[in-house]
Amino acid sequence: MPEKIKIVVNEDRCYLCGGCAGVCPTLAIEVHSSGWEFLQDKCISCKICVNACPVGALSAEPLEVKA
Amino acid sequence: MSWKYDVVVVGAGIAGPIVARNVARAGFSVLLIDKKWAIGTPKQCAEGISIKVFEKYDIPYDKRFINREIYGAKLYSPSGYELEMRYKDVSGVILERKVFDKMLAYYAAKAGADVLARTEALDVIRKDGKVVGIKAKHEDEPVEIYADVIVAADGVESTIARKAGINTYAPPHEFDSSYEYEMLIEGFDPDLIHLWFGNEIAPRGYVWVFPKDEDRANVGIGINSDNPQTAKYYLDKWLKENNIPAKKLLEINVGVVPVGGFVKELVKDNVLVVGDAARQVNPMHGGGMAEAMEAGTIASKWIVKALEEENLSLLQNYTKEWWETDGKRLEKVLKVRRVTEKLTDEDLDLFIQILSGADAEKIxxxxxxxxxxxxxxxxxxxxxxxxxKLLKELL
Structure with missing residues (x-):
């Protein structure tokens, strides 16, 4: 099992181009005209979006699991 | 609020307005929506397009969205061998997408379509399992848009197509990551587009200079989206290595481009997917405007027939016709791309060197x-x- 992660955006780098939403296999990212949104419950921790971002605006952080 | 149209089109890029215009011309009610508050802005595009599309898709050759006419292309190998292809007549143009897209939406509106900017599609509305419309938001106001036919022209994100149950998945290797400056640049023939190839320069893709003026151009790059480095990294590296100052930047554009994995089933019941959302892009050069126009034209033809004959099962003919025509062509282009991405820098040097000495007219x-x-x-x-072996795969 890959490590469970959350995706975070660096808003100062992001252009809201929608590419991350396009490559996401599970619709876990929504790009609205007013902002970027991550839907944790849909994410499968594949990190495809992190690599695909043309400007490196996305990063993966380990998801804290409650003990 | 609740509205009812014959057709709702989500996305006012290239494919969406073409569909909306053609459907409106046939006399059906159509609403074209886009989440952007200014249609055409921002763009994800290098803005080059063949001169042939204007006549073919009945688009006025309007100087308001044509920055510059182009007479050919110049290709550069990793070690600097050059191949120039120059034509006597104009072969293409560099558009201004923020004007072009808006004008396409304008043509749709003039033909009778309603057009609404800053209207974001959020989800589909289902009734008895069937998609009957979309939930949207105009500014902050929720709207329900009911329609007999729903067209997802919503770009690379393809959200509405996917929510309607159309499988638009493509693996990460089938996307390019792109980054582009519109900037002042000198020393390149402004009548040609310029393309640089090389595995160190632009893995799987190329660097481009598309002139918009004598000394102003779109300078961009596309690389495979599963590359660990960013497109920006490679473009900035290329500019630095070539001593091109990036100090006069007028615009920065970013995007992810589907370059393979065309959607198999383009229609699900009464929902159609077109353009980038359907991955209908040339896999070799990453351009998708002409492909979007073609798909939009085929889609609209079958939408009109289906509505005229009150038989929505006719919509399936869009999938069939697209795959028999442009799909077939693009599958061949995809095969070529898969061969060319195996070329080493030495191969690229050699091939461009050979071709520059070959029969230029034929090339x-x-x-x-x-x-x-x-x-x-x-x-x-x-x-x-x-x-x-590689070349024989291409024959």
């Missing part, structure tokens, strides 16, 4: 078979079984 004429034959005749190719 410029786009006689693809002749190009491969010219390469296959060369001793350095004949002595490499790997190169022969």
């Amino acid at each position: 410029a004429g786009g006689d693809y078979g002749e190009v491969i034959k010219a390469l296959l005749k060369h001793p350095k190719v004949l002595l490499s079984s790997r190169r022969i």
Whole structure:
């Protein structure tokens, strides 16, 4: 099992181009005209979006699991 | 609020307005929506397009969205060999997408379509399992848009198509990551587009200079989206290595481009997917405007027929016709891309070197078979079984 992660955006780098939403296999990212949104419950921790971002605006952080 | 139309089109890029215009011309009610508050802005595009599309898709040749007419292309290999293809007549233009897209939406509106900017599609509305419309938001106001036919022209994100149950998945290797400056740049013939190839320069893709003026151009790059480095990294590296100052930047554009994995089933019941959302992009060069126009034209033809004959099952003909025509062509282009991405820098140097000495007229004429034959005749190719194998895959 890959490590469970959350995706975070660096808003100062992001252009809201929608590419991350396009490559996401599970619709876990929504790009609205007013902002970027991550839907944790849909994410499968594949990190495809992190690599695909043309400007490196996305990063993966380990998801804290409650003990 | 709740509205009812014959057709709702989500996305006012290239494909969406073409569909909306053609459907409106046939006399049906259509609403074209886009989440952007200014249609056309921002763009994800290098803005180059063939001169042929204006007549073919009935688009006025309006100087308001044409920055510059282009007469050909110049290709550069990793070590600097050059191949120039120059035509007597204009072969293409560099558009201003923020004007062009808006004008396409304007043509749709003039033809009778309603058009609403800053209207974001959020989800589909289902009734008895069937999609009957979309939930949207105009500014902050929720709206329900009911329609007999729903067209997802919503770009690379393809959200509405996917929510409607159309499988638009493509693996990460089938996307390009792109980054582009519109900037002042000198020293390149402004009548040609310029393309640089090389595995260190632009993995799987190329760097481009598309002139919009004598000294102003879109300078961009596309690389495979599963590359660990960013497109921005590679473009900035190329500019630095070539001592091109990036100090006069007028615009920055970013995007992810589907370059393979065309959507198989383009229609699900009464929902159609077109353009980038359907991955209908040329996998070789990453351009998708002409492909979107073609798909939009085929889609709208079958939407009109289906509505006229009150038989929505006719919509399936869009999938069939697209795959028999442009889909077939693009599948071939995809095969070529998969071969060319195996080329080493030495291969690229050699091939461009050979072709620059070959029959330029035939190459410029786009006689693809002749190009491969010219390469296959060369001793350095004949002595490499790997190169022969690669080229034969292309024939």
